[in-house]
Amino acid sequence: MNRPVAPDWFARASLAELCSKRGDVTSPCANCGAREFNVCQPLDPDRQTALYALATRLTWKRRERLFGSGDRARHVFNITEGTIALSRSLGDGRRHIFGFLLPGDFVGFESSGSHSCDAEALTDVRACRFDRPAFDAFMRANGDVALRLASLASNELAQSNDHEVLLSRKTAVERIATFLLDLKRRAGERHLRTKPLALPMTRAQIADYCGLTIETVSRVFGRLKSSGAIELEGTAAVRLLDEDRLRALSETDTGEETPDR
Amino acid sequence: MNRPVAPDWFARASLAELCSKRGDVTSPCANCGAREFNVCQPLDPDRQTALYALATRLTWKRRERLFGSGDRARHVFNITEGTIALSRSLGDGRRHIFGFLLPGDFVGFESSGSHSCDAEALTDVRACRFDRPAFDAFMRANGDVALRLASLASNELAQSNDHEVLLSRKTAVERIATFLLDLKRRAGERHLRTKPLALPMTRAQIADYCGLTIETVSRVFGRLKSSGAIELEGTAAVRLLDEDRLRALSETDTGEETPDR
DNA sequence: CGGTGGATTGAGGTAGATCAACATGCGTGG
DNA sequence: CCACGCATGTTGATCTACCTCAATCCACCG
Structure with missing residues (x-):
């Protein structure tokens, strides 16, 4: 098993920077150590405590594996530290990866009773786990x-839509350029x-x-x-040298205005 | 403009069958004529009325177009009758269609302020339109x-996930078989x-x-x-003669159990 | 230092795209 | 009510981006 462990600076950044999100450090949850939950960022202390509990x-x-396809969905998870891949496999070896989850992301909020990936x-x-019934009751x-x-769910849907466009209509270069820019953006949003x-993923996972x-x-x-747009740092890290070029290569979509009725 | 109008039996089925959903006819909304909103199916009459209002x-x-990509998302829509395509276009002519919405579906619940398709x-x-501020306040x-x-949003996400798998890893035959079975299932669910x-969509849209x-x-x-799995009825309707074969061709995914932690 | 799990690189094959010609059918206007 | 015309759909011939198969490389680890 040889996937190189993500270098130190990755893990360090992961927790340290998350905690200083937006510059203001909130008091960490006693149970799970998380500083914030996305769902309740602007939540008053009482209810925040209740959710933490x-x-x-x-x-x-x-x-x-945190869970597998077909498992009963008894829990909702909020990632605190590390990276997770959500995937589904077809009968023969074919596999698709829906996305890579970073600290702050939610997983497992399926409306059907069981996980589909x-x-x-x-x-x-590291992740915080909520029992579904208690979580639902709180909501x-x-x-x-x-x-x-x-x-949040609708955000995820928007991401999935972007991914559909990538898979449906983009060329190989466009896909990789999009993937890299996207990963960088999402990592950046989480500081x-x-x-x-x-x-943190292998070539096979990409x-x-x-x-x-x-x-x-x-x-x-x-x-x-070799075109100078990126530079590989070993095999588990990459420097985006020319983001403008990558953006051009990623063929991001257009949108003209239409009066909404 | 030549796309054949969906034959009579389509339109008739659309409204009439929707209203008799699950056998029980609820009183229609005075404003919009819809019999039920998915969000509030098991809702008490008072709040149902409030939502209808x-x-x-x-x-x-x-x-x-109901709306276009980039438009401010001022409204949420619930389809009552007819079919809608959600799509996004890249700069050059490339286009992707996210899905086809049938009666009962919601559209436009974007978390960002503007539509992305x-x-x-x-x-x-026919559709019911809700103003976002009032809708959000009700929620x-x-x-x-x-x-x-x-x-519901998470349901949509699940659908989008299936679509990703189709686009990422399925062959042309698998895609079409999946599409047909899926359309039939979704239409069936809405009676x-x-x-x-x-x-109701063209070949280009498919x-x-x-x-x-x-x-x-x-x-x-x-x-x-010619393999006898389907029979085309003109160009805007199809008979699924051998659904089992189609299901086999659609290469639907597997899932083994893993103990959930 | 050999072994193992990635990652890279090369040669050749193929599913589906592209380009092009033709068919079909609906809607319009006479 | 019919005929023309355009939008849509079908079918065929070729082309190509990406896949497949195979060899080699590389980094880490015991």
């Missing part, structure tokens, strides 16, 4: 938080701004995310590198 | 309904069980949904037809 802190080692830890992972009693949760961008093969991913990386 | 009934002609009526459409005041809305399955070209769609239809 529902969480348990857990850890997983790299390669372990596998969640695998790409690095050692029912707190419409504003539930609405925020709906909005995981490491000097070279960490790639391929399954982009709907390509390992070989094509590798070749595209090679081309981007 | 927020809605306006509107209609669109085929080919009109175009919504085009494929048939004449904030009714946590149970908001939670249900979150669950739009027409004898031949209505295809292609953009499946990440293929018009020609490939046409060829695959041809192959499925």
Whole structure:
């Protein structure tokens, strides 16, 4: 098992920077150590405490699964530290990766009773776990938080839509360029701004995310590198040297205005 | 403009069958004529009335846009009658279609302030429109309904995930088989069980949904037809003669159990 | 230092795209 | 009510981006 452990600076950034999100440090949850939950960022202290009380802190080692496709969805998770891949496999070896979850992301809020994908830890992972019934009850009693949760779900949908466009209509180069910029943006939003961008996933996982093969991913990386757009730092990190070029290569979409009725 | 109007039996089925959903006819909304809103199916009469009061009934002609990418998202829509395509276009002509909305579906619940896709009526459409501020206020005041809305959003996400798998890893035949079965299932859930399955979308739209070209769609239809799996009824309707074969061809995914922690 | 799990690189094959010609059917206007 | 015309759909011939298969490389680890 040889996937290089993400270099120190990655793990460090992960927790340290998350905690100083927006510059203001909130008091950490006694149960799970998290500083903030996305659903309740602007929540008053009392209800924040109540929500914290529902969480348990857990850890997983790299390669372990948080849950698998078909499992009963008994819990909702909020990632505190590390990276997770959500994937689904077809009968023959084909696999698709829906996305890579970073600290702050929620997982497992399925409306059906069971999970429809596998969640695998790409690095050692810390997460807060909520029991579904208690979590749901809290949401029912707190419409504003539930609405925020709906909005989070809708965010995820927006991401998934972008991913659909990538898979449906983009070329290999566009896919990789999009993937890199996207990863950098999402890491940045969580204040995981490491000097070279960490790639805690293998080429195979990038391929399954982009709907390509390992070989094509590798070749595209090679081309981007020799064109000077990126620089590979070993195999698990990359420097985006020319983001404007990458943006041009990623062929981001347009949108003209139409009067809304 | 030549897309054949969906045959009579389609439109009839659309409204009539929707109203008799689950056998029990609820009293229609005075404003918008809808019998039920998905968000509030098990809602007590008072709040149901309150929600109804927020809605306006509107209609669109085929080919009109409900909204376009980039427009401010001022409204949430609930389709009452007809079919809508949600799409996004890249700078050059490339386009992707996220999905086809049927009666009962919600659109426009974006968490960002603006729409990220175009919504085009494929048939004449009736929909209920809610103003965002009033809709949000209602949700904030009714946590149970908001939670249900979150669950709807999560349903949409599940659909989008299936779509990602299709686009990422399925062959042309698998894509079309999946598309057909899926459309039939979704129409069935809404009690739009027409004898031949209505295809209110063009080949180009099917292609953009499946990440293929018009020609490939046409060829695959041809192959499925001559293999006896389907029968085309003109160009805007199809009979699924051998659903088991289609299911086998659609290569639906597996899932083994893993003990959830 | 050998072994193992990635990653890269090369050569050749193929599913589906592209380009092009033709068919079909609906709607319009005479 | 019919015929023309355009939008849509089908079918065929070729092309190509990406896949497949295979060899080699590389870094880490015991």
